[in-house]
Amino acid sequence: MSDRETAGRVLEHIPYGLYVVGSLNGRVPATMVANWVTQVSFSPPWVAIAVEADSRMREYIGRSGLFSVNILPSGGRDTAKAFLKAPEATGDTIGGKKFERAKNGSPFLVDASASFECRVMRTLEVPDHLVFIGEVVDALLRREGTDVLTLRETGWRYNR
Numbered sequence: 365m366s367d368r369e370t371a372g373r374v375l376e377h378i379p380y381g382l383y384v385v386g387s388l389n390g391r392v393p394a395t396m397v398a399n400w401v402t403q404v405s406f407s408p409p410w411v412a413i414a415v416e417a418d419s420r421m422r423e424y425i426g427r428s429g430l431f432s433v434n435i436l437p438s439g440g441r442d443t444a445k446a447f448l449k450a451p452e453a454t455g456d457t458i459g460g461k462k463f464e465r466a467k468n469g470s471p472f473l474v475d476a477s478a479s480f481e482c483r484v485m486r487t488l489e490v491p492d493h494l495v496f497i498g499e500v501v502d503a504l505l506r507r508e509g510t511d512v513l514t515l516r517e518t519g520w521r522y523n524r
């Protein structure tokens with residue numbers, strides 16, 4: 365096995381949540397599933413997400429300066445499945461799932477146990493992703509203390 369393959373296999377041992385990340389295509393909410401999400405500052409609260417360099421979401425987040433992160437409850441694999449094809453909104457649903465608007469218009473899924481919206485404060489280019497670092501500007505807790513959906517629980521992998 366090459367060093368790079370070994371590194372890839374080792375990095376797959378990092379435990380992650382499986383999130384639905386949202387943004388705006390103009391005024392139209394758009395979404396994708398993502399696991400590369402982490403808090404990077406307490407005060408003010410900042411969160412980093414890594415978005416594929418050649419993806420539509422990268423364009424939408426870059427243009428709107430906004431993204432949302434929806435944390436799904438454990439057992440929410442079927443909900444997450446609706447977002448695998450990176451759907452955009454029609455009416456008040458995305459991928460058949462209801463959403464509400466955060467303060468600046470990003471999608472907050474009704475099925476999420478918690479959601480937050482970030483305004484982009486920094487961007488960092490890395491070889492095949494763009495890291496967006498955003499300040500939390502709106503947050504909604506729908507269900508406190510619930511277990512959250514993890515990448516492991518879905519049985520999915522993020523690879524190319």
Ligand SMILES: Cc1cc2nc3c(=O)[nH]c(=O)nc-3n(C[C@H](O)[C@H](O)[C@H](O)COP(=O)(O)O)c2cc1C
Nearest residue numbers: 396397398399400414415416419420450520521522
């Ligand atoms: C399990 C899983 C995890 C993923 N994690 C990320 C991620 O952290 N960042 C990202 O940009 N794309 C991630 N993706 C890919 C996106 O969900 C999406 O399919 C891709 O960005 C599509 O780009 P498009 O909007 O140009 O069609 C992940 C996909 C899967 C199945």
